[in-house]
Amino acid sequence: MDLREQMNLCDAGDVFVIPANIEKTFDQISRGVGHIFASGALPIVLGGDHSIGFATVRGIAQNTDKKIGIIHFDRHADIQEKDLDERMHTTPWFHATNLPNVQAKNLVQVGIGGWQVPRPAVKEARKRGTTILTMNDVTELGLEKTAEIALETAWDGTDAVYLSFDIDAVDCGFVPGTGWPEPGGFLPREILYLLGAVAKEGICGMEVVEVSPPYDCSEITALLATRAIVDVLGTLVAHGKLGSHKSIIRGWDA
Ligand SMILES: [Mn+2]
Numbered sequence: 460m461d462l463r464e465q466m467n468l469c470d471a472g473d474v475f476v477i478p479a480n481i482e483k484t485f486d487q488i489s490r491g492v493g494h495i496f497a498s499g500a501l502p503i504v505l506g507g508d509h510s511i512g513f514a515t516v517r518g519i520a521q522n523t524d525k526k527i528g529i530i531h532f533d534r535h536a537d538i539q540e541k542d543l544d545e546r547m548h549t550t551p552w553f554h555a556t557n558l559p560n561v562q563a564k565n566l567v568q569v570g571i572g573g574w575q576v577p578r579p580a581v582k583e584a585r586k587r588g589t590t591i592l593t594m595n596d597v598t599e600l601g602l603e604k605t606a607e608i609a610l611e612t613a614w615d616g617t618d619a620v621y622l623s624f625d626i627d628a629v630d631c632g633f634v635p636g637t638g639w640p641e642p643g644g645f646l647p648r649e650i651l652y653l654l655g656a657v658a659k660e661g662i663c664g665m666e667v668v669e670v671s672p673p674y675d676c677s678e679i680t681a682l683l684a685t686r687a688i689v690d691v692l693g694t695l696v697a698h699g700k701l702g703s704h705k706s707i708i709r710g711w712d713a
Pocket residue numbers: 509533534535625627628639669
């Protein structure tokens with residue numbers, strides 16, 4: 460498949476953020492992503508660290524009256540309320556699942572089990588009843604069953620699903636260009652399979668986060684991030700789901 464024959468691709472450029480002011484940065488990201496989403500385009504967001512997950516989901520959630528589930532690939536749970544008294548890259552899902560149309564029961568977190576999974580996050584995930592599939596769970600269940608559980612959870616009573624891919628879900632041997640490299644994660648072919656398997660049902664947006672070019676070698680991390688995105692886009696086309704998100708946009712009639 461040639462994606463350029465199937466869709467119009469546009470680089471909307473960077474969101475104008477203020478790195479020293481994370482709350483203002485969140486507002487800017489939500490406005491930017493919300494604007495793209497409300498236009499009917501499918502937002503594909505390249506982070507940035509995982510703090511943006513709250514702002515990206517909020518941007519979409521604010522432009523629909525429908526419910527949104529989240530499929531989250533990561534070695535980290537990222538669901539504690541604060542870190543060093545701030546909202547940051549360990550906290551997006553606490554705040555995203557406080558949004559009125561994003562429920563914690565529709566958040567599925569796949570690949571968790573890095574050495575930096577703080578107790579406050581585990582406590583919060585249990586309290587809110589998110590679904591965590593650790594890397595060991597994935598190994599025992601197999602990829603196909605893992606994708607099935609992820610889809611069932613995220614789509615339970617929802618109208619759309621957001622896909623959040625933290626590159627550190629992949630074993631650090633394949634992704635040196637990230638801030639929290641973790642041994643023992645997915646193989647590239649495993650994560651590409653899973654991303655495709657969950658994208659088959661359609662998505663209302665996608666982000667790839669925690670890619671850090673200054674730490675990268677031979678751009679191999681950036682290459683995997685790119686491959687993840689084009690595989691998801693190809694999957695949407697192959698399954699007739701490209702543009703399926705438009706039906707949930709508030710005020711959209713086509
Ligand atoms: Mn992570």
